[in-house]
Amino acid sequence: MTRAWGACLLAIVASLPAPVAAQTIPFADTEDATLSTIDVGEGDVLPVVSFDVRNGDYARGAYDDDDAGLGRVPVHVSIGGAVVLRRRAGGDGALFLIGQSSNGFHAPRADERATPRAWYESNNLVGLAWRPVEGIDAAATYAIKTSPNGVAAATHEASLTFLYGADDAVGRLKPRVAATVRPKGQGGVYTIAGIAPSIDLTDREDGPTLSLPMTAGIGWNGFYARGSGDRAYGSGGLSLAQPVRLGRAKATVLAEFLALVRDDRLRRLDAPAGTTATFVPYATLSFALAW
Numbered sequence: 001m002t003r004a005w006g007a008c009l010l011a012i013v014a015s016l017p018a019p020v021a022a023q024t025i026p027f028a029d030t031e032d033a034t035l036s037t038i039d040v041g042e043g044d045v046l047p048v049v050s051f052d053v054r055n056g057d058y059a060r061g062a063y064d065d066d067d068a069g070l071g072r073v074p075v076h077v078s079i080g081g082a083v084v085l086r087r088r089a090g091g092d093g094a095l096f097l098i099g100q101s102s103n104g105f106h107a108p109r110a111d112e113r114a115t116p117r118a119w120y121e122s123n124n125l126v127g128l129a130w131r132p133v134e135g136i137d138a139a140a141t142y143a144i145k146t147s148p149n150g151v152a153a154a155t156h157e158a159s160l161t162f163l164y165g166a167d168d169a170v171g172r173l174k175p176r177v178a179a180t181v182r183p184k185g186q187g188g189v190y191t192i193a194g195i196a197p198s199i200d201l202t203d204r205e206d207g208p209t210l211s212l213p214m215t216a217g218i219g220w221n222g223f224y225a226r227g228s229g230d231r232a233y234g235s236g237g238l239s240l241a242q243p244v245r246l247g248r249a250k251a252t253v254l255a256e257f258l259a260l261v262r263d264d265r266l267r268r269l270d271a272p273a274g275t276t277a278t279f280v281p282y283a284t285l286s287f288a289l290a291w
Contacts, residue, residue: 033159052286061233063274135166155185188223
């Protein structure tokens with residue numbers, strides 16, 4: 001009888017689903033829709049919160065709301081994450097609902113009179129991400145970009161985006177591409193491609209990682225401004241990330257230093273509010289928490 005009960009208990013235990021291990025999720029940037037991956041914990045509902053401070057606010061290589069400098073250093077607070085909708089046979093996530101709300105604050109200008117004056121942008125994105133195998137992520141996203149203090153018109157952006165991060169020579173470069181159209185607001189099409197090869201600076205699992213992000217983007221048919229035609233930019237620099245363990249959360253401190261390089265037509269578009277320099281230094285210091 002004891003052996004029979006023991007065999008029955010083993011059969012029950014073997015039939016139970018295995019616990020889901022710590023995992024990564026695809027995550028889409030609210031500004032240009034490019035995909036990255038974030039380390040998260042167990043479970044199916046996976047929140048991510050981040051805070052960053054920048055030396056300006058530039059979107060897709062062009063002046064957005066704050067010129068590069070230390071006069072009005074904007075901060076951004078983002079809340080988002082992913083929900084695992086379907087898993088593959090081995091337990092890894094295959095289909096995700098992803099989303100994020102990124103909100104920018106700065107010292108307001110004189111023309112920013114609507115309350116709250118300091119809350120100048122709110123970019124909100126939702127999408128479906130598919131991971132057919134580990135190392136390949138694709139997503140369809142929709143972003144609504146608004147100005148709570150009323151200084152900019154609302155725009156809607158629909159994007160298709162792809163990230164390759166398999167464990168091979170190409171995957172170690174982390175190539176990514178995205179294409180964006182605007183169902184509402186300024187028209188045109190935007191395409192972006194980039195890589196972000198990285199190296200671990202120590203042998204420790206929680207040691208710092210150095211990345212070399214490089215990106216090229218083109219706004220087609222007046223994407224940057226009505227009647228502006230085709231305009232292009234590139235960026236490159238260094239990104240240093242340091243994981244930090246805070247209880248059950250996976251935290252990361254990241255410092256990124258980039259140089260934006262714009263073609264003549266794009267740089268002239270920034271006048272008079274932003275610099276018309278060909279090269280623009282762009283630095284970001286961020287802190288992210290994921291569960």
